Amino acid sequence: MSTITDTDLAALNEEFERAPVSKVVAWAVEQFGSSLTVASSMQDAVLIDIAHQVDPNIDVFFIDTGLHFTETWDTLRAVEDKYGIKVRVVKKDEQNWKELDPEHCCEAAKVAGLDDALVGRQGWITALKRVDAVTRVQVPVVGRDRRGLVKLNPLAAWTDDDVYGYAADHDVPVNPLVAKGYLSIGCAPCTVPVAPGQHPRSGRWAGTDKTECGLHV
Numbered sequence: 298m299s300t301i302t303d304t305d306l307a308a309l310n311e312e313f314e315r316a317p318v319s320k321v322v323a324w325a326v327e328q329f330g331s332s333l334t335v336a337s338s339m340q341d342a343v344l345i346d347i348a349h350q351v352d353p354n355i356d357v358f359f360i361d362t363g364l365h366f367t368e369t370w371d372t373l374r375a376v377e378d379k380y381g382i383k384v385r386v387v388k389k390d391e392q393n394w395k396e397l398d399p400e401h402c403c404e405a406a407k408v409a410g411l412d413d414a415l416v417g418r419q420g421w422i423t424a425l426k427r428v429d430a431v432t433r434v435q436v437p438v439v440g441r442d443r444r445g446l447v448k449l450n451p452l453a454a455w456t457d458d459d460v461y462g463y464a465a466d467h468d469v470p471v472n473p474l475v476a477k478g479y480l481s482i483g484c485a486p487c488t489v490p491v492a493p494g495q496h497p498r499s500g501r502w503a504g505t506d507k508t509e510c511g512l513h514v
């Protein structure tokens with residue numbers, strides 16, 4: 298278990314709020330070494346691109362719910378090819394999403410998969426941004442998750458334009474569904490494209506009250 302205190306985290310947040318993403322990742326690599334991991338939904342590989350520059354051996358994982366779009370798997374393979382890495386695919390038992398309400402489906406497929414992915418880790422890095430959703434406006438650059446692990450969100454202050462601008466400038470793989478209006482990509486049964494001007498997150502669990510899968514609460 299990490300010895301980083303809440304006082305340390307507060308000081309780090311001040312230091313990292315305007316720091317380059319690579320500096321935050323480098324700190325995490327220094328702190329946690331091989332017990333650090335990077336989460337990816339394969340919407341884009343911007344975080345992976347930066348993390349890979351800091352540490353080419355950094356662990357990257359993807360949670361396989363059994364319900365992803367073909368394009369998401371294509372993106373994962375493009376990431377593996379570009380960076381010469383093997384993404385760690387974590388899978389729980391296949392869920393029949395039609396038989397479960399979305400809350401229980403996400404709990405069984407995604408949250409349980411994340412718990413598995415984080416076994417033996419001390420820190421993890423996500424691509425969460427404050428602009429993603431109203432539930433994320435206070436995302437810190439560094440904090441602690443419900444397991445007590447240090448959770449880093451070095452893109453917290455980025456906008457979608459920042460992400461796609463970086464991707465274009467650095468030839469970073471982006472899920473081809475983004476160009477078709479899928480601006481927040483989850484599982485195929487629960488993701489629809491959004492019209493211009495609509496909030497990207499409105500394409501997730503459309504028609505329900507659900508806004509988060511539970512990975513980041």
Ligand code: SF4
Nearest residue numbers: 399402403406484487
């Ligand atoms: S996003 Fe939909 S299909 Fe995927 S785990 Fe959640 S409820 Fe199930």
